[in-house]
Amino acid sequence: MKKQALIAFNEVIQEDERYVKIALELDCFINFLVKFLDFKDCEIQEEAAKAVCLIAGFECCKSLLMTAGVIAPLIRVLESGSESRKEFAARCLMKVTENSENVWSVSAHGGVTFLLKICCNNGDYDSELVSLACGVLKNLVGVEEIKRFVVEEGAISVLVNLARSKDEVIKISSLDLLQTMAYGDESTRAMIIQEGGMRVLVRILDPKSSFSTKTREMAFRGIVNICCLSENTLNLLINYGFMDHLIYFLRYGDIPVQEFALKGTFWLSGTSEEAKKVMGEAGFMAVLIKFLDSKSFEVREMATETLYSMILVHRNRRRFVQNDKNVGMLLQMLDPGEVNSCNKKLLLSILMSLTRSNSARKKITNSGYLKNIEKLAEAEVSDAKKIVRKLSCNRFRSILSALWNS
Numbered sequence: 001m002k003k004q005a006l007i008a009f010n011e012v013i014q015e016d017e018r019y020v021k022i023a024l025e026l027d028c029f030i031n032f033l034v035k036f037l038d039f040k041d042c043e044i045q046e047e048a049a050k051a052v053c054l055i056a057g058f059e060c061c062k063s064l065l066m067t068a069g070v071i072a073p074l075i076r077v078l079e080s081g082s083e084s085r086k087e088f089a090a091r092c093l094m095k096v097t098e099n100s101e102n103v104w105s106v107s108a109h110g111g112v113t114f115l116l117k118i119c120c121n122n123g124d125y126d127s128e129l130v131s132l133a134c135g136v137l138k139n140l141v142g143v144e145e146i147k148r149f150v151v152e153e154g155a156i157s158v159l160v161n162l163a164r165s166k167d168e169v170i171k172i173s174s175l176d177l178l179q180t181m182a183y184g185d186e187s188t189r190a191m192i193i194q195e196g197g198m199r200v201l202v203r204i205l206d207p208k209s210s211f212s213t214k215t216r217e218m219a220f221r222g223i224v225n226i227c228c229l230s231e232n233t234l235n236l237l238i239n240y241g242f243m244d245h246l247i248y249f250l251r252y253g254d255i256p257v258q259e260f261a262l263k264g265t266f267w268l269s270g271t272s273e274e275a276k277k278v279m280g281e282a283g284f285m286a287v288l289i290k291f292l293d294s295k296s297f298e299v300r301e302m303a304t305e306t307l308y309s310m311i312l313v314h315r316n317r318r319r320f321v322q323n324d325k326n327v328g329m330l331l332q333m334l335d336p337g338e339v340n341s342c343n344k345k346l347l348l349s350i351l352m353s354l355t356r357s358n359s360a361r362k363k364i365t366n367s368g369y370l371k372n373i374e375k376l377a378e379a380e381v382s383d384a385k386k387i388v389r390k391l392s393c394n395r396f397r398s399i400l401s402a403l404w405n406s
Contacts, residue, residue, distance in 0.1 A: 002036070002039075002041075002044050003041070003043050003044050003047060006036070006044065006047035006048060006050075006051055007047055009023070009051055010047060010050050010051050010054060013051075013054055013055070014054065017058070020055055020058055020061065023055075024060070024061070024064070030055075030061070030064045030065060030067075030068045031068045033048055033051055033052055033055075033068075034048075034052065034065070034068040034069060034070050034073060035073075036048030036051075037049060037052065037070075037073035037074065037076070037077055038073050038076065042082065042085075045077065045081065045085060046081075046082065046084060046085050046088070049074075049077055049081070049085045049088035049089055049092070050088050052065065052070060052074070052088070052092050053088040053089075053091045053092040053095075056091075056092045056095040056096055057095060062095065062096050062099060062102075065092075065096060066096060066102055066105070070092070070096070071093075071096075071102070071105045071106055071109050071111070072109045074089045074092055074093055074111075075089075075093075075106070075109045075110060075111045075114060077089040078090060078093075078111070078114045078115070078118075079114050083125060083126055083129060086118075086125075086129055087126070087128060087129050087132060090115075090118075090129060090132035090133055090135075090136055091132055093106060093111065093136045094132060094135045094136045094139065097136060097139035097140060098139060100139075100142055100143065103139065103140050103142065103143050103146065104143070106136070106140060107140065107143075107146050107149075111136075111140075112137070112140060112146060112149060112150060112153075113153075115133045115136055115137050115140075116133075116137070116150065116153055116155060116158070118130060118133040119133055119134065119137075119155070119158050119159065119162060119174075120158050122162060122165070122170065127165075127167045127169045127170050128169065130162070130169075130170050130173070131169045131170060131172075131173040134159075134162075134170075134173035134174055134176065134177045135173060135177075137150065137155075137177055138176060138177045138180050141177070141180055141181050142180075147181055147185075147188075150181070151181070151188060151191070155181075156178075156181075156188070156191045156192055156195050156197075157195045159174045159177055159178050159181075160174075160178070160192065160195045160196055160197045160200060162174035163175050163178065163197065163200045163201075164200055168211065168212060168214075168215050171204070171211075171215055171218075172214065172215055172218050175201070175218045175219065175222050176218065178192055178197065178222065178226065179221065179222055179225045179226060182225060182226045183225065189226050189227070192226050193226070193227070193233065193236070197222075197226060198223070198226070198227060198233070198236055198237070198240065199236075199240055201219045201222045201223050201226070202219075202223070202237065202240040202241060202242045202245065203240075204216060204218075204219035205219050205220070205242070205245040205246075205249070206241070206245060207245060207248045207249070207252075213254075213256050213257055213260075216257060216260060217256070217260050220260040220261070220263065220264045223237070223242065223264065224263075224264065224267045231272075231274065234271070234272070234274060234275055234278070238278060243268075243278065243279065243282045243284075244282075245261075246261050246264055246265055246268070246284075247282060247283060247284065247287060249261035250262065250265065250284075250287045250288075250291075251287060258299075259296075259298075259299065262291065262299060262302050262303060262306075263302065265279070265284060265288070265302075265306055266302045266305065266306045269284075269306045269309045269310055270309060273313060276309065276310050276312075276313045276316060277313055277315055277316070279310060279316075280310055280313065280315060280316035280319055284306075284310065285307060285310055285311075285316065285319065285320050285326075286323065286326075288303045288306055288307045288310075289303075289307065289326060289329055289330075291303035292304055292307070292329070292330075292333055292343075292347070293333055300343050301343070301346070304343060304346035304347060304350070305346060307350060308346060308349050308350045308353065311350055311353045311354065312353060317353065317354060317356065317357055317360070318357065320354070321354060321357050321359050321360045321363065324363065327354065327360060327363040327364060327367060328363075328367050328368075328369060330347055330350060330351055330354075331351075331364065331367050331369035331370065331372055331373065332369045332372070333347055334347055334348070334351075334369070334372040334373060334376065334384075335372050336372060336375045336376055336379065344376070345383065348373075348376075348383035348384060348387065349383065351364065351373070351383075351387055352383055352386060352387060355387060355390050361390070364387075373387055373388060374388060
C-alpha cells in the first residue's frame, strides 16, 4: 500500500506541480517521506528517495526537508542503497546544498567521506552517480574548512584521474569541481599541476581527440583558471602543445571552438612578456588579424586587444611589419564609413605602436589606404591626428636628411 501510494505521488507531482503544494498542507507529510528513506523494504525506500529528490527541486520544500532531518537518512542511502537510490540521494543532496547554510549538516553526518568514496571507486558506479557526487562536493567545497578536508583526503589526485576518464560526463564534472577548488587558492592550483592536471587539460584540446565542444570549453576554462602562469608553467604548456592546439582551432575550428581558442589566446597574451614573445614566434599575429573584421563585436574586440598587446613587444612589432599585407589590412579596416568607434580606437592604438618602426612608417605612408587615416584626422580623431603628425615629421626628417647628404 505504501509503495503504491508513493508511486502514485511521484507520478502526479511530475505531471502537475500544484500537487506538491497540496501535499505540504498535510500534517507531517514531509516527516513521513523522510522516515521512509530508512524503510527496510527496498522498493519503498527507492520511491521515497525519488519523492524527496523531486520535491527538493521546489525552493519552499528545502527548508522543510532540512527541518525534518533529511540529510542523515540520505547519507545512509548514499552509503548502502542500490545505485538508483544513491543517485536520487545524491541529486537531492545537490539541490539542498545549493544553500550554503545546509553544507555543514552534510559534513557533520559524514557525507563528504561517502561522496569521495564514490569518486575513488568510480569504476563500480554509473557515470551519472559519479557526476552527481562531484556536483555535491562542488557545493560543499565553497566552505574553506571542508575544502581543506577534501584536499587532505587526497581528492586532487582522484579528480585528476577522473578527468582522464573517456566518459565525458565524468570528465566535465570532475574538471568543474577542480576549477572550483582551485579558485583563489594558489596551493591547490599547484597541487593540480603537480598531479598532472595541466597535461590532462591540454590533451582534451588535441585536435586529434574527439571530445565535444562542451568538454573542450571546460578544458580551456580549466587552463585559464588553474594555470597561474610562471616561466615553469609556460614551458609546460608549450611542451604539452597548448599553443599548437590554440593556433589550430583559431584556423580550423568551428565558430564556438574558435571563440574559446580566442579567449585562451587573449588570456595567454596578458600573462607575461615572455608568453607574448613565444606567441609571436608561433604565428599568432597572422591568425589574429583575420578576426579583426569579424561580425561579432566581442571577437573583434578580443582579437584587436590581443594583437595590440603582442605588438607592444619590439620583436613582434618587427615581425608583424615584415609582412607587407598586415599594415595595409589595418589601414583598410579604418575606412571612416565602415569602422565602428570602439574598433577604430583599438586599430589606431595598434598603428600608433607600429609607428615606432621606421619600416612601418614607410609602409603606412606608401599605402593606398593612408587616406583613411587622413580622413579620420580631418574629422578630429585624436589618435589619427597623432599618427599623421608623426608621419609628417618623419617625412620632413627624410627631406632634411636628403638635403644634408646631397
